[in-house]
Amino acid sequence: MRLASAWHARVMADDVVSHAFSHGFHPQHTEPLAAHWAGALGGPAASSEAHGGETSVVRMHSGNGPHADMDRRAVACFDRALEDAGLAGDRRLRQAFHDHFARATTTTRARYPGSADDVPDGLRIPQWSWAGLVKAA
Secondary structure (H helix, E strand, O other), rough: OOHHHHHHHHHHHHHHHHHOOOOOOOOOOOOHHHHHHHHOOOHHHHHHHOOOOHHHHHHHHHOOOOOHHHHHHHHHHHHHHHHHHHOOOOOOHHHHHHHHHHHHHHOOOOOOOOOHHOOOOOOOOEEEOOOOOOOOO
């Protein structure tokens, strides 16, 4: 929750990334965000699924056209939020969190720039480990 709160504060203060929230957002945005990250990083997926799961998250980020600059800035906000939340001291942890967020932001969330209707049903949260993306067997 500390990381989700710190990231949300960072993006709302960024003049480019905050545009993504200009349509409004749920007042408890940080709880589902923290649950989603927990599910992706080896925690219980049930918490994230209760908030709509991966398909819902990808649809929420789709149909907005390409936004590579916004994505880069969102990743920079995340890196600074790791510091704000007191999670940047462990280099390995910081790198794993950064790699997960950067991939999710620039790949998974950017995959459907044309329309949220292009997002297929049944997407699963990509799992992340210390070694990176966990490939399904």
